Amino acid sequence: MTITDDQSRAPGSPELAELPEDVTIETEEGRRLAEQLEDDRRHARKLLEVRNLSTHFTTRDGVVHAVDDVSFELDYGETLGLVGESGCGKSVTALSLTRLVPNPPGKIVAGEIIFDGIDILKLTANEMRLLRGKKIGFIFQDPMTSLNPTLTIGYQIAESARVHMGLSRRAAADRAAELLGKVGIPRAKDRMGDYPHQFSGGMRQRVMIAIALACDPKLLLADEPTTALDVTIQAQILELIRSLSDEFGTAVILITHDLGIAAGMCNRINVMYAGRIVETGNVDDIFENPQMPYAWGLLDSLPRLDQEKGERLRTIEGLPPDLINPGPECRFSPRCQYARDICREREPELSPRGENEPGHLARCFGTEPGGWIQ
Numbered sequence: 556m557t558i559t560d561d562q563s564r565a566p567g568s569p570e571l572a573e574l575p576e577d578v579t580i581e582t583e584e585g586r587r588l589a590e591q592l593e594d595d596r597r598h599a600r601k602l603l604e605v606r607n608l609s610t611h612f613t614t615r616d617g618v619v620h621a622v623d624d625v626s627f628e629l630d631y632g633e634t635l636g637l638v639g640e641s642g643c644g645k646s647v648t649a650l651s652l653t654r655l656v657p658n659p660p661g662k663i664v665a666g667e668i669i670f671d672g673i674d675i676l677k678l679t680a681n682e683m684r685l686l687r688g689k690k691i692g693f694i695f696q697d698p699m700t701s702l703n704p705t706l707t708i709g710y711q712i713a714e715s716a717r718v719h720m721g722l723s724r725r726a727a728a729d730r731a732a733e734l735l736g737k738v739g740i741p742r743a744k745d746r747m748g749d750y751p752h753q754f755s756g757g758m759r760q761r762v763m764i765a766i767a768l769a770c771d772p773k774l775l776l777a778d779e780p781t782t783a784l785d786v787t788i789q790a791q792i793l794e795l796i797r798s799l800s801d802e803f804g805t806a807v808i809l810i811t812h813d814l815g816i817a818a819g820m821c822n823r824i825n826v827m828y829a830g831r832i833v834e835t836g837n838v839d840d841i842f843e844n845p846q847m848p849y850a851w852g853l854l855d856s857l858p859r860l861d862q863e864k865g866e867r868l869r870t871i872e873g874l875p876p877d878l879i880n881p882g883p884e885c886r887f888s889p890r891c892q893y894a895r896d897i898c899r900e901r902e903p904e905l906s907p908r909g910e911n912e913p914g915h916l917a918r919c920f921g922t923e924p925g926g927w928i929q
C-alpha cells in the first residue's frame with residue numbers, strides 16, 4: 556500500500572486554491588498579501604513526496620533491489636529519521652532523492668519524487684545541479700571523502716554560497732566566516748585559510764554542516780553524520796544540526812542505524828528493512844506502541860537506564876535477506892520468532908495502527924487487528 560495524501564495530510568492543512576487570475580495586484584501591500592497567500596499555499600502541501608520509489612543495482616550476481624517501492628512524505632521544517640540495520644537501503648534512498656545514485660550500476664527504476672512541488676525525476680542532470688546544493692544540502696558520513704584536501708575550508712564553504720546563491724566573492728567569504736562561527740569553530744575568521752587536515756574529525760563534520768547550510772537549503776540530508784565521532788562530539792553535532800534546523804526552518808532527513816539518536820532528534824521515524832519501509836509513525840508512537848517485531852528488536856538493542864549492571868544488550872539474531880530477487884514472503888520472516896505460514900507465503904502491506912495514532916503504519920500480519928501477537 557502507498558501512503559496516500561489523505562492519510563498523511565496533517566489536520567488543518569487543506570489543499571488551497573490557486574490565486575484567482577482576474578485579481579490585479581496594484582499596490583505594495585497587495586503584493587505582500589499575494590506573496591503571503593502563495594506561501595500559505597506552498598505550506599499546505601508537503602516539502603517532499605516520495606511515491607513508490609525503487610532503485611536497483613545491476614551486479615554480476617543479479618539485480619539488487621536496494622530500495623523497493625518506498626513511499627513517504629516530509630513536511631516543511633520537519634525532522635524525519637530513516638532507521639535500520641546496515642544494508643537496508645537508507646543511503647540509497649538519500650542518494651535517490653538527490654539523483655546521486657552511481658549509474659551504472661545503479662538506477663532509479665520506478666517512482667516519483669516531488670520536492671517542493673518539483674518532479675525531480677523529470678529534471679535534466681544540469682537542472683538537478685541547481686536543486687542540489689541550493690535547495691537540498693547533504694552531510695555525508697565521512698567528511699574526509701567529501702571535503703577537498705587541496706582547498707581551504709573557507710574557500711569550500713564560500714564556493715558553495717557563491718555558486719548556488721550568486722553571491723559576490725566578498726559576500727560569499729563573509730557568509731562562509733559567519734557560518735563557520737555558527738557551527739562552533741572558534742576563531743572562525745582566522746581559520747578560513749586552513750586546510751581540512753588541520754581540523755579534527757568533529758571539526759570537519761562541523762565544516763560539512765556549514766557547507767550543507769551555506770545556501771540556506773529547504774532540506775538537509777544527514778547520512779550517519781556522527782558515526783565516525785566519539786560520543787561527546789556526537790551529541791554536540793546532533794545538537795548543532797537541531798538548533799540550526801530550528802533557526803533556518805530547514806527540514807531534516809536524519810539517517811542512522813541508532814533508534815536512540817533518531818528518538819532524540821526526530822518528529823517522525825521510518826523504519827527500513829531490506830529495501831522496504833516496515834514501520835512509520837510519530838516518534839512517540841514508535842517508542843510506546845511499536846507494531847513490527849523488527850522494530851522491537853531495534854528497541855531491545857538500545858541501552859536503558861533501568862538496565863541491570865552487566866546485563867547484555869539484545870541483538871537481532873540472523874542476517875537481513877539477500878536483496879537479489881527477494882521472495883514474496885515477509886522479508887523479516889526468517890528472523891522473526893512470531894512467523895507463521897502466511898508470513899512465509901506473502902508479504903504484509905503497510906497498514907494503519909493504533910486508534911489515535913495518525914500516520915502510524917506497520918507491515919506485519921501478527922500485529923494487524925485480529926492478528927496473533929497481542
Ligand SMILES: Nc1ncnc2c1ncn2[C@@H]1O[C@H](COP(=O)(O)OP(=O)(O)OP(=O)(O)O)[C@@H](O)[C@H]1O
Pocket residue numbers: 612614619621639640641642643644645646647648657660661812878
Ligand atoms: N554501488 C553499488 N553496487 C551494488 N550494490 C550496491 C551499491 N550501493 C549500494 N548497494 C546495495 O544496496 C543496498 C542498500 O545499501 P545502502 O548503502 O543504502 O545501505 P544502508 O542502509 O545505507 O547501510 P549502512 O548502514 O551500512 O550505511 C545494499 O544491499 C548494498 O549492498
Ligand code: SF4
Pocket residue numbers: 847848849885886887888889891892893894895898903918919920921922
Ligand atoms: S508478518 Fe509475520 S514474520 Fe513478518 S514480522 Fe510480522 S509476524 Fe513476523
Ligand SMILES: [Mg+2]
Pocket residue numbers: 645646647778
Ligand atoms: Mg548508508
